[in-house]
Amino acid sequence: MDLQLNGKRAIVTGGSRGIGLAIAHGLAAEGVDLVLVARDAERLKTAAQEVAERSGRRVLGVPADTGDDEQVRELVRRTVAELGGVDILVNSAATPWSAGASTDLAATTDEIVRHEVEIKVLGYLRTARAVAPHLVEQGWGRIINISGLGARQANSIAQTVRNVSVSALTKNLADELGPHGVNVSVVHPGLTRTERLTERLTAQSAESGTPVAELENALAHNTIRRVIDASEVANVVTFLASPRSAAITGDAIAAGGGVPGPVYY
Numbered sequence: 001m002d003l004q005l006n007g008k009r010a011i012v013t014g015g016s017r018g019i020g021l022a023i024a025h026g027l028a029a030e031g032v033d034l035v036l037v038a039r040d041a042e043r044l045k046t047a048a049q050e051v052a053e054r055s056g057r058r059v060l061g062v063p064a065d066t067g068d069d070e071q072v073r074e075l076v077r078r079t080v081a082e083l084g085g086v087d088i089l090v091n092s093a094a095t096p097w098s099a100g101a102s103t104d105l106a107a108t109t110d111e112i113v114r115h116e117v118e119i120k121v122l123g124y125l126r127t128a129r130a131v132a133p134h135l136v137e138q139g140w141g142r143i144i145n146i147s148g149l150g151a152r153q154a155n156s157i158a159q160t161v162r163n164v165s166v167s168a169l170t171k172n173l174a175d176e177l178g179p180h181g182v183n184v185s186v187v188h189p190g191l192t193r194t195e196r197l198t199e200r201l202t203a204q205s206a207e208s209g210t211p212v213a214e215l216e217n218a219l220a221h222n223t224i225r226r227v228i229d230a231s232e233v234a235n236v237v238t239f240l241a242s243p244r245s246a247a248i249t250g251d252a253i254a255a256g257g258g259v260p261g262p263v264y265y
Contacts, residue, residue, distance in 0.1 A: 091144070125169060
C-alpha cells in the first residue's frame with residue numbers, strides 16, 4: 001500500500017531516541033522530510049544524521065524545549081522556513097515514567113503531577129497550537145500524540161492523569177480541527193523495546209546472569225506475550241500520519257500488543 005506520504009513534511013518531538021526516533025525512521029522511509037526535536041543537541045545531531053543516511057531524506061535536528069512556548073514557536077517558524085511548510089506533527093517528547101516512582105496518594109506531591117503535566121500535556125498543547133494554523137491554512141494535516149496505556153490503568157495518579165489528559169487534549173483538537181482537514185489521534189504504547197529498556201535489562205543481566213531475552217519475556221504480560229518493539233509502534237504512527245488514515249480521528253489507538261481481559265469499545 002502506498003501511504004501517499006512522499007514529499008510530506010513532519011515535526012517529531014522527542015525524536016532523538018526511543019519511540020520518537022523509531023517514528024522518524026518510519027516516516028522517512030515513506031518519503032517524509034523531517035525536523036527532529038529534543039533537548040540534547042549532540043544526541044539529536046546523531047539521530048538526525050542516522051535517519052538521513054538511512055532514508056536519503058532531508059532531516060534537520062532542532063534543539064528545543066517544549067516547556068518553553070517561545071522555543072516552540074521558533075521551532076515551527078524554522079521548520080516552515082527550512083522545509084517550506086509542515087504537514088505532520090508527532091508529539092513524543094516526554095519523560096518516561098519510572099517503574100520505581102512513588103504511586104500512592106501520600107507520596108504524590110503537587111510537584112510530581114505538575115512536572116508530568118508540564119512536559120507531556122502542556123508541551124503537546126504548545127506544539128499543536130503553533131503548528132495548527134499552518135495545517136488549517138493548507139486544508140490538510142495530521143497530529144499524532146504519543147501517550148501510553150497508563151491512561152487505562154490506575155497504577156499511579158500522576159501517570160494516569162498525564163496520559164488521560166493527552167487523550168482529552170487529542171479529542172478536543174480533533175473536534176475543532178477536523179472540519180479543516182486536520183486529523184488528530186492519540187497512540188497508547190505499552191511496554192516497548194527501546195534503547196532505554198535494552199540498557200536496563202542488559203545491566204540486570206550482567207548482575208543476575210539471566211539472559212536479556214529471558215528477562216524481557218518475563219515482562220511481557222500483554223495478549224501476544226512478547227514486548228512490542230519501538231519500530232512496531234512507529235508502523236502504527238506512520239499509517240496515522242498518512243492520507244490513508246482519513247477515517248480515524250479523535251480516537252485512541254492502543255499499540256501495546258493487547259491488554260488481556262478488559263473490553264474497550
